[in-house]
Amino acid sequence: MMQEIEQLPKAAQQLRRKADTHKGMFGSVAVLGGAGGMTGAALLAARTALLLGAGKVWVGLLDARISVDFQYPELMLCKAEQIFSPLQATHLLAGMGMGTSAQALQILGHCLASELPLLLDADALNLIAAHPQLQQQLRQRPSPTLLTPHPSEAARLLGTSTAAVQQDRPAAAHALAERYQCHIALKGHGTLVMSTDGQLSRNCSGNAALSSAGQGDTLAGIIMSLCAQGLELASAARVGVFLHGQAADHWLSTHPAGLGLSASETIYLARNALNHSLAQTE
Numbered sequence: 001m002m003q004e005i006e007q008l009p010k011a012a013q014q015l016r017r018k019a020d021t022h023k024g025m026f027g028s029v030a031v032l033g034g035a036g037g038m039t040g041a042a043l044l045a046a047r048t049a050l051l052l053g054a055g056k057v058w059v060g061l062l063d064a065r066i067s068v069d070f071q072y073p074e075l076m077l078c079k080a081e082q083i084f085s086p087l088q089a090t091h092l093l094a095g096m097g098m099g100t101s102a103q104a105l106q107i108l109g110h111c112l113a114s115e116l117p118l119l120l121d122a123d124a125l126n127l128i129a130a131h132p133q134l135q136q137q138l139r140q141r142p143s144p145t146l147l148t149p150h151p152s153e154a155a156r157l158l159g160t161s162t163a164a165v166q167q168d169r170p171a172a173a174h175a176l177a178e179r180y181q182c183h184i185a186l187k188g189h190g191t192l193v194m195s196t197d198g199q200l201s202r203n204c205s206g207n208a209a210l211s212s213a214g215q216g217d218t219l220a221g222i223i224m225s226l227c228a229q230g231l232e233l234a235s236a237a238r239v240g241v242f243l244h245g246q247a248a249d250h251w252l253s254t255h256p257a258g259l260g261l262s263a264s265e266t267i268y269l270a271r272n273a274l275n276h277s278l279a280q281t282e
């Protein structure tokens with residue numbers, strides 16, 4: 001049976017903060033990605049993780065020419081390999097703008113070998129689709145893993161066409177969860193979240209304003225930020241897809257035709273939506 005996500009899932013209430021806290025209680029997220037020409041994808045995910053409340057955020061870039069994000073100097077930038085020596089993060093997300101080079105393959109291998117909760121997107125998914133040994137490593141991970149494919153990435157992972165995925169999205173989500181033994185968020189209008197316990201949910205928020213580059217990177221950042229702050233990974237996916245869509249729905253109140261929403265602006269809208277929702281239910 002499919003559950004509809006029509007409002008912020010109750011699990012979000014766990015994000016409310018007590019008075020006596022410190023940053024160590026809200027997780028340390030490491031983002032792996034950003035090869036030459038696509039460092040923006042990794043920075044978008046990292047900025048989102050920070051602005052949605054994660055305690056600390058590292059960015060391990062494959063293109064190591066950039067050493068600081070001047071707009072968000074709170075982010076800790078380093079070479080991708082340095083994330084693992086020593087591993088200080090509590091949560092990993094990988095793939096945004098990572099490319100499919102030998103270096104990307106090696107970094108993804110480190111991520112899969114770690115025992116941390118892991119979100120894989122974009123090129124991490126393309127690499128998995130192309131390398132059976134990574135598929136085996138993925139299936140054997142003892143800790144929670146979420147794959148967030150858009151329909152074309154899902155098609156590569158299933159060895160089918162994008163049209164076939166879109167023709168029966170619940171079947172595709174189910175097949176991905178079965179094949180890779182992971183939680184799945186199959187993106188696109190009405191994003192489906194399929195968890196390894198067999199629960200299938202369809203997100204009802206969001207609109208065509210999200211059809212622009214980088215919006216998947218912000219979704220990945222939202223989900224891992226929520227997970228780092230204590231939500232179980234599948235719950236973080238359900239809360240995250242709703243918040244991401246809600247951000248775009250709020251954009252329509254000032255931009256009714258839904259044009260021109262940048263991924264960077266989605267971050268602020270999602271942050272507002274989350275803060276207001278938690279304050280309203282106090």
Ligand SMILES: NC(=O)C1=CN([C@@H]2O[C@H](COP(=O)(O)OP(=O)(O)OC[C@H]3O[C@@H](n4cnc5c(N)ncnc54)[C@H](O)[C@@H]3O)[C@@H](O)[C@H]2O)[C@@H](O)CC1
Pocket residue numbers: 037038039040041042095096097098099122123150151152153162166187188189213214216217
């Ligand atoms: N600022 C940046 O550096 C950015 C870098 N990006 C990176 O660019 C690389 C390539 O990723 P792309 O996703 O662009 O390329 P892909 O070739 O994986 O997928 C793009 C194609 O997928 C199909 N598709 C996507 N959503 C669909 C839907 N809902 N229904 C039907 N078809 C759909 C469309 O044919 C679309 O042209 C990745 O590493 C990605 O992370 C992107 O994240 C965009 C932003």
Ligand SMILES: Nc1ncnc2c1ncn2[C@@H]1O[C@H](COP(=O)(O)OP(=O)(O)O)[C@@H](O)[C@H]1O
Pocket residue numbers: 122150187188189190191205206207208209210211212213214215216217218219244
């Ligand atoms: N028409 C739409 N309705 C609802 N959500 C959408 C729509 N178009 C795009 N999205 C959402 O925007 C995000 C796009 O992600 P993705 O395709 O990975 O982009 P990118 O790789 O550029 O970051 C997904 O979360 C998707 O569900």
